[in-house]
Structures are given as structure tokens and as C-alpha cells.
Amino acid sequence: MLFHEFLHDLRWSDLPAPVQDQARRCLLDLIGVGAGGASTQASRIIRDHTFDTYGGTLPMIFDGRGASASGVALAAGMTIDSLDGHDGFNPAKGHIGCPVVSALLPVALRAGASGIEFMAALVAGYEFGARAAIVQHATVPDYHTSGSWGAVAGAAVCARILGLNRDQTRHALGIAEYHGPRSQMMRCIDYPTMVKDGSGWGAMCAVQAADLARRGFTGAPAITVEDLSRDMADVWADLGQRWYIPEQYFKPYPVCRWAQAPVEGVLALRRAHALYPRDVARIEVETFRESVRLATSRPDATDAAQYSTSFPCAVAMVRGAVTAADIGDDALNDPEILRLSESMIMREDAEANRVFPHTRLARVTLALTDGRHLTGDWLEPRWDHTDPPTTAELRAKYDDLARPALGQGRADTLADVVGTLTDRPLSDLTDQLAAPISAATTDGSAA
Numbered sequence: 001m002l003f004h005e006f007l008h009d010l011r012w013s014d015l016p017a018p019v020q021d022q023a024r025r026c027l028l029d030l031i032g033v034g035a036g037g038a039s040t041q042a043s044r045i046i047r048d049h050t051f052d053t054y055g056g057t058l059p060m061i062f063d064g065r066g067a068s069a070s071g072v073a074l075a076a077g078m079t080i081d082s083l084d085g086h087d088g089f090n091p092a093k094g095h096i097g098c099p100v101v102s103a104l105l106p107v108a109l110r111a112g113a114s115g116i117e118f119m120a121a122l123v124a125g126y127e128f129g130a131r132a133a134i135v136q137h138a139t140v141p142d143y144h145t146s147g148s149w150g151a152v153a154g155a156a157v158c159a160r161i162l163g164l165n166r167d168q169t170r171h172a173l174g175i176a177e178y179h180g181p182r183s184q185m186m187r188c189i190d191y192p193t194m195v196k197d198g199s200g201w202g203a204m205c206a207v208q209a210a211d212l213a214r215r216g217f218t219g220a221p222a223i224t225v226e227d228l229s230r231d232m233a234d235v236w237a238d239l240g241q242r243w244y245i246p247e248q249y250f251k252p253y254p255v256c257r258w259a260q261a262p263v264e265g266v267l268a269l270r271r272a273h274a275l276y277p278r279d280v281a282r283i284e285v286e287t288f289r290e291s292v293r294l295a296t297s298r299p300d301a302t303d304a305a306q307y308s309t310s311f312p313c314a315v316a317m318v319r320g321a322v323t324a325a326d327i328g329d330d331a332l333n334d335p336e337i338l339r340l341s342e343s344m345i346m347r348e349d350a351e352a353n354r355v356f357p358h359t360r361l362a363r364v365t366l367a368l369t370d371g372r373h374l375t376g377d378w379l380e381p382r383w384d385h386t387d388p389p390t391t392a393e394l395r396a397k398y399d400d401l402a403r404p405a406l407g408q409g410r411a412d413t414l415a416d417v418v419g420t421l422t423d424r425p426l427s428d429l430t431d432q433l434a435a436p437i438s439a440a441t442t443d444g445s446a447a
Helices: 003-009 017-037 041-053 069-081 097-111 115-139 146-162 166-179 185-190 199-215 233-237 257-272 289-293 302-306 310-319 335-343 350-355 391-406 408-419 427-434
Strands: 280-287 345-348 362-368 373-375
Touching (some): 003 146, 003 166, 017 069, 017 391, 017 408, 069 097, 097 115, 115 233, 185 289, 257 310, 280 310, 289 345, 391 408
């Protein structure tokens, strides 16, 4: 099926029930992470910047102020991305949902799209994003952030919502790919800061690319979609037949996916042997190269804590869990956590390197203060698509993030809206997202 036909002809009723269910799960998870991320310094800065720079009346999420569509996309993408807890796709080594939903929300609202049209476009974005990411990673030497191919996927859903014709759609994808943020991911791993995964910039670029194409601006064809001379044709050949959205993973902890298997290893040994932090002299981890590169042991801000392997492992040993509060800006100075983080030893393993990125393996050894060494099994992160979270587990994660930020009433209303959005106007969702967090009382009502 040609990509244009898939993109513009796909209907919600065409989708298999598991695809529909996964779309609702992904949207709820993204909103929960966005609610948790709205309190970060990165989100506050980008929303203030957006309000000052991108004038308009479309609502920024969890803010109460307005901006242009591209500005809203920028703020939403960087707010969700400011808390590294959203869904991802192993072959992409990144996140499809964040740039796609951030670009889609303001454009769909501006165009008067319905809830069911929004949800169908969201699925189309995941399918486009998965394939663009696979092709890009297979054909370029550098490992780019999600915002690079996310810009192409975001432009695709914006083109759908705007009803662009075949040529305009091709130009929108080409503009987005040409101007999208080809930011090198490992630079942010080595120097973790607020630039993160590029999703906000990719979403902003996506909106502008579609709007430019609608006005007649032209762009070079998107290589990830149209240049299939390098044995990549099969990646796009199964559009509408193979669905990638059910293959998204979810995160139980708001830290980089590469650190999550080591965290699981620490927690498993802690539980199995009823250990206390004082029992552990040192944590040792065997894993793949990229996880070892998450080397910040004494983070000075939440951005660095989220892109660390040693710090969340130490948190897991001391706290028995890793929550958003545990890696927040105000929770980085616990002396016992820092002791374990700074003493951690990490080693590359050849087999873990070989199976990455489709599998992320780690094995943990705890060196105890009494001289013993406890070694666990090789583990993968929880909640991969092969062993996804239950509905109750994913809702509990959403509640843990959204209720403290929004109040129980507003958080529950948002969850209900997501579950029934295909029978609602999109404004039911965007109205709930628009109100600032500061306006929520403890019972979720407007202050």
C-alpha cells in the first residue's frame, strides 16, 4: 500500500481491536508522564519561552496560556520528554509517541478534528514513526534522537489532519526530514542536560513543515520514506498489515530504558535476600555499551539522574523503588544513594552488546559488606511488548504521576476522557489538558 493511501485513508473502524486498545494505553501513558513532567524546571522554562516567543491562542498543556500550533507542539514535546517515563520502540532506540502526539494535539484542535479522527491519526503516526526510525537507523552512521524521525512522523499526521493532497504531503515529509533535528543522541548521554531526546523540536518542525507545504512551500523527498534503494522497501511494504503500535514498550520507572534492566537486577536481589542498603558495599553491573555510557554517578539535576545507570540503581537499593520524586531536582543528595552510585562498577558484555537494541540485557552482582558476592540472573526491562503491563499496572503508573500533579478528580476525568475519546469531541481532551496544574485543588476541581 502506498504511504499516501495509508496515511489519508486509514479509519479507526479499520483497526484491529488490539491496535485500538494500545492507542488508548499509549495516550494515557503520555498524558500521565506529561503531568509529572510539567513540574520540572525544563518544562517551566520551555513553556515560558513558548509564551514569550510563539504568540497564539491554542492552549499549552498543563499551563493555561496560549501559543501558536508550532509553539504548543514544542512545549508539549519537551514537557513530556522532561520526565523519561514515556513509551518507546526498541528498534527505534527511542520514542514515537512523544513527538507525534505533541504535533498532533494543536493541529487537530485548530482544524476542528473529532476525537475519533485524532485517535486514528495517532495510530498512523506510530506506524509512520516506527518505519521512518528503522530506515534512518539502518542507513545513517550517527545515532540521532527521536526528534529526527519523529519530525517526519509528526508531519505525516499533520498532513492527514490538514487534508493535504499527495504532492503537499510529500513536500511536508521532505521539509520535516530536511529541517528536523539531527541531534546526536550520545552527546546527551555523555552530557545529560535539558536538550534530551529532541522530541519537542521535532514536533515543532513537524507542524511548521505541514503548514508550509499547505502554502505551497516545497521540500526534497523524505529519504526515510521514499529512497528505498538500500534494501529498505520491505519496511514500508506492510503498512496496514503489520502493526507496530502494539510493539511499544512502557516504562515502570522514569529513567532511561537502558538503565531499567540494571534497576530490575538490583531490586530482584534486594527482595530475594532481604537486604538493607548498609549490607551492600558495592553494586556491579554487566550490560551493553550504551548503558555503560550512562555514566553520571553524581547528578546535579533530574535530567542527569534520568540519564544515569548508577544513580537509579543506587536509588533502587536504598528506596526499594524508583519514582519521579526519587530522581527529582530536590532528591539528589542522599548520602547513602550517592555512596552506592559513586562506587558502582559497570562492565560491557559481548552478548548484551550483540542483542542490543532489540533486547536490553543486564546482570547485577552485589558485593556485600561481609565479603560475600550475590549475582542475579540476566534480566530485561519490565513491560516490554512481549510481557506488557496489565491495564491495572499501567493505570497505577498514571495515577502515581497524574494525581499528585492534577488532583484525583481531574486525573480521573482525564483518564475517562481518553478511554472514550472516540465518542467525544477532541475539545473534551484539550480542555482538560489546558488548565494549569496550579489551578487544581486536592480534589481535582478548578480553583
